[in-house]
Amino acid sequence: MTLRSMARYDQDLRDWDLILWTLLHQYASEAPHLAASAFNITEASAHTIARMPRSMLEKLASGTVSSFRPVIAEEEALELMQAPLSPMELLSGIESTSTFDARYWMLLSKSALSSPASAAMRYGVSIPVAEMTRHCSSTQLMRLASELQAPFTLRFPTSVLDVLGDDIHGALTQKMAYCLQN
Incomplete structure (x- = not known):
């Protein structure tokens, strides 16, 4: 397997990833402590996600690598x-x-x-x-x-979310790198 073959865009994967980001965002907005527990993130990260605009969720959703993995x-x-x-x-x-x-x-x-x-x-x-x-x-x-x-959990450290506002491209690159390693 090459990184090139891995990099093919998959609309189904992107849709699924966006659904999970949207679900996490809604959950974090309404009940941050429950979102933290359900997605195995900190409450501070849940608050960060709750404050994100929809456009950020669109950027975080990937058609190449899932942002989430099941805990099995x-x-x-x-x-x-x-x-x-x-x-x-x-x-x-x-x-x-x-x-x-x-x-x-x-x-x-x-x-x-x-x-x-x-x-x-x-x-x-x-x-x-x-x-x-x-x-x-x-x-x-x-x-x-x-x-x-x-349950599903993020595949990257929540610290990546904290730098989204400062350096979106760097944060998205970090997110992708962590997802490919985990």
Whole structure:
């Protein structure tokens, strides 16, 4: 995998990233302490995010590398993806899965079809997890989302957010570098 192949723009990834930034922003605006807990950030960072204009959220959202990653127990995720589906699972329960979580896993799976290593880097998971998703059906991925109910967290230190007003290009470059490393 090359950085060039990783750098392909993906509108689905950008839309998903923007949805998460918007959700975090709204949550931080209404209940900073809950946003801090839900996204594993400091309350000060939640206040910083709450003060951001929509245009900043647009700049933070990426169509190349997700700004967020799920907080998962990798072994549990791999076991769930390998477990056979029962006929009853096909008929019940899965439709109540959070479409948001399921969307993440389906986007990861779609990306992993062409390159598991690139997908792992883009979505902030290990290569074995990305590799396994490419072999899962959409029903298996919906079950995974339903069972894990994984919270999402930023892939970069919140200190990057503090310098956005001073040096937007430097901050966005730092954000991307951290995301590619984690």
